[in-house]
Every structure is written in C-alpha cells, then in structure tokens.
Amino acid sequence: MPRRVARAILLTLPFALAACSSDSDPGPGGVTKGEARQLDDAARMLDSRPRPPLVDATVPADIGDGEASVPGQKK
Secondary structure, three states, X not given: OXXXXXXXXXXXXXXXXXXXXXXXXXXXXXXXXXXXXXHHHHHHHHHHOOOOOOOOOOOOOOOOXXXXXXXXXXX
C-alpha cells in the first residue's frame, strides 16, 4: 500500500510543479519547460523498464523435402 501512495505523490508532483511560473515559460519543441521536464521523466521511466524477453528466432521453418522447385516448371 505505501508503494501506491508514493506513486500517487509522484504522479501529482509534476502538476504541482507545472503551476510554477518558471515551468510555464516556453521551452524546446513548442512545449513549456515543465512539460519538457515531464516528458524527459517519462522517457527515463520507460527506458528503465526491464526489456521484454527476446523471441527465439532459431526455431527452424518447415524446409520441405529439400528439393527446390519453380512454380509452373514440370519435374
């Protein structure tokens, strides 16, 4: 339960900071400085997430009988 409270505080903190006049000044990319900081924080949070497991790409495909054939060609 304390983890949820901490998460709620962290989620509301940027909104409280956005009310500051210095955060509402224009920043890079047409967003305010506060919004740019929030986007950077979100990007760091996404980058710190554990990576999903890699799909095993070594599973062999069905290779047939080993004979190559061209469509429309008779054997």
